[in-house]
Amino acid sequence: MADGTEFDPKREIDDSMVLSAFCMRRIGLSFESPKTMTSFLLQKLMFVASVCGICYHVFSEIVFIGLTLANSPRVEDVVPLFHTFGYGALSISKVFVLWYKMDVFKQLMGELATIWPAPPLDPEHQLIKDNSLSALRIAHRWYFFMNVAGVWFYNVTPIGVYLYALLMDQEATIGFVWVSWYPFDKHKPFAHFAVYLFEIFAGQTCVWIMVGTDLLFSGMASHIGMLLKLLQRRLEIVATTAKTDEDNYQEILENIKLHQRLIRYCNDLEVAFSLSNLVNIVLSSVNICCVVFVIVLLEPFLAVSNKLFLGSALIQVGMICWYADIIYYANADVAVAAYNSGWYRTNPRCRRALLFLIKRSQKPIAFTAMGFTDINLVTYSSILTRSYSYFALLYTMYSDN
Template sequence: MLQTAHRWEDMFRLTNLAFKLVGVNMSGSNSSDFLTVLKETWWFYISTLWMYTDVLGECYWFFEGVQTNKSFSELTFVAPCIVIGFVATAKVTAVLYNRNTTRKLLDILKELYPANAKVAPDDDVAEGNKIKEERDAELDEEETNVIEDSRNLSMKVVNILFWTNVATMVVFNFSPMAVMLYTYSKTKKIELGLPFIIKYPFDAFQLKVYPWVYLHQAWSSTAAVISLFAGDTMYCLSCTQLHLQFHLLRIRFQKLLTLADERDEEGVRRNLIDLMKQHQVLIRLVEMLEQIYTKSNFCNYICSSGLICLTGFNVTTNSDTVVVMSFLVFLSSNVSQVFLLCYFGDMVSRSSMEIANGICNSCWYKMPVKIKRTLLFVMMRCRKPCRITAFKYVTVDLTTFTKVLSTAWSYFALLRTMYTPSMH
């Protein structure tokens, strides 16, 4: 039998920790009382204010650089860091301001997950419990394998996002130290450096303030990376669980119509209604995930092409090896992040439509006429996929990913054509 009670917690352990580090408590209360909300979110506002003091400093340096005719290469060095700060904030804010919806979504998904038999008072959760309790004892080998594959996929995506974000954080935070140590070993002189180019109203390289400025920038970049990791893993894990439930539902439709006795019309009808109720629950869950992430997905979509373009431009035009390595890691992290978001959104859409395939591959033709009519309505609904969108502007799927890369490549080619000759 699957030992799933602790595995659900394992899947979301790093995600919940990341949210706590940036001040979002996923296990908090649903109270709307001002003091209660402030008590749960005070660290989020402090952390965000901390980060945006650096983001605003970068913006000030950028606009001053435009006025003083700084090189385009220098300006593009700062721009991606500014954009990623806004994207990171959008991802966490989306969950924070929809925290009640997020908690409800996770509660229902947990109750639907096999062997997590805890009854909650919420109507949707209770409906999920009723359906789940009737089927948990009947998990066959195919369903067990599907559950294990889903769990393995969840752990893999968490690990991928964890290590790509850690690599980005380490490279940007510690490369100035590495450069200082290398320079000192060669010249016996200390040349102070900082992770980011930020305009301050004081000399940031005075020995009295330099360590604090360095730590301030380091935590700002760390908070941004943690925010990206938290928002992305919550989205990907939720999509994985929805995909799992749609997959299991397809199997159960197929099993019901293949193994059921067509002469027991009442029994088939009763079981079919239970599966249709579960389908309705899953449709509501996709709508909840859409509500949570639609705005942050839009922010990510409009920024991704520019981020990939500018980061690639820095990688190919900069002669500083440290800068090239830093932005190469940043580029890899950004592309993998956009791909995973689109891949998992596409996975939910495809799995929601595959229920119709499960019905077609069954012995539906042996069923009574009334059952066939009901199945026809189910198949008609499945022709309309459950989509996750970017503010209703585009659907988050692999087609959108190719558009992002195509647009980024067009911008990149244009920049190379316009600015590379002048640099030589």
């Protein structure tokens, strides 16, 4: 390399996934094995506490929704409870995927290092790589900031409302972060303090899970999209320079093998994330619809938190659809790149090999929600359309009441 240091693809990949790894460590998961027994026990304890915390958090919200429906089944009383419940339910599905598929993710990270573009690269290839990594870094930082800022706005909102009431000489009490049910009187001083801390922990844990999983998926998908774009450039220059037929055939063969590895990698990644993608697609429309409804109705203090929630929800599902869409079209463009090569200068054996590559590239590579639907920007558009339809229905019901 230019600076004289040894190139390490694993380190470069880890640097691009640093925020995902940071969030995963906050819930007791890591691709690195603990070095001591103490570290191992602390990691397991953190994971158990995180899972138990969010499971009770979601359970308490389900109970509260049931009690609210039984006592006051009005739209304005029930709808504000659903988007936080949906976020928690989505977090449970994602932490299950992270835990159950951890070995698969480790294997995928190792495979990615074996096909990572190593220097020296020509300027055009290096530019594609640099732009892809830079765009991914910016997207990850913004997504991380939106989610962490959003949950802490929720965490400090009860205190902000309390201070505002004191300033206005009104009766003031510190409320709670979330609307949940507990099998004891949570308004007693010590119980109030304990519940407040627990709700901060549960909400932050949900964010660590959501961000860690989404950044892991988007990072891997972005890298595969980058490798497919590099493959396109390699195909475009096939037979454009003076080479023997055997050299051209070997170059085409290497590109075919790389394409097949990328297809297998995408299929493995699709299987690993298919369940969480299904839950994501199902719940996203409801979450977006409910939080928009809440923003229209609630006080300014809560509106700030909910607007951040809406922004993170839109970015969250949009980012997944965006990177899945990149892979979908990058694979289709492989066929175009092969056709734009100098195939007409090659012998029949090379042309047959390129024809095989073109035919395979025309078969889409798509991430799915357990096979029910493909995930791409069309899916994102459908989610937004459904969200608006649900919101219009709820708003009509509210206006009639």
